[in-house]
Amino acid sequence: MRKTSDVIWQDAQHQVLFELLDRLKQPGADGRILQRLQEYAENHFALEELYMHALAYPDREAHIESHDRFRMELAQLVDEDREFDELFQEIVATFLTEWLTRHVFGIDKQLEAFILQSGAC
Ligand SMILES: [Fe+2]
Numbered sequence: 001m002r003k004t005s006d007v008i009w010q011d012a013q014h015q016v017l018f019e020l021l022d023r024l025k026q027p028g029a030d031g032r033i034l035q036r037l038q039e040y041a042e043n044h045f046a047l048e049e050l051y052m053h054a055l056a057y058p059d060r061e062a063h064i065e066s067h068d069r070f071r072m073e074l075a076q077l078v079d080e081d082r083e084f085d086e087l088f089q090e091i092v093a094t095f096l097t098e099w100l101t102r103h104v105f106g107i108d109k110q111l112e113a114f115i116l117q118s119g120a121c
């Protein structure tokens with residue numbers, strides 16, 4: 001259940017990202033879901049970055065660097081010219097789950113608190 005203290009758009013988008021990740025772990029998942037996740041993550045990062053700029057968020061440089069590293073890793077995974085077999089699926093799903101969990105419950109929470117106290121959400 002959503003808390004009233006959540007930044008609604010950010011929370012909802014994180015949920016979609018985790019849902020896409022769940023779909024990526026299902027048997028029969030393929031590169032199209034990975035691509036969908038990449039597109040969704042890009043839109044989500046862009047929106048967070050828009051807020052960070054608009055609110056002059058003090059930690060924005062490190063946060064955007066973190067997004068950029070993820071963008072690079074994801075682009076590499078999407079580009080890899082290899083079959084989306086079970087091993088690749090597992091490697092990709094494990095990596096993305098670890099990264100996303102750490103990011104969403106780490107620096108994204110700090111950003112959320114900042115947006116909340118700014119009253120801009
Ligand atoms: Fe986020």
Ligand SMILES: [Fe+2]
Pocket residue numbers: 045048063067103107108
């Ligand atoms: Fe973020």
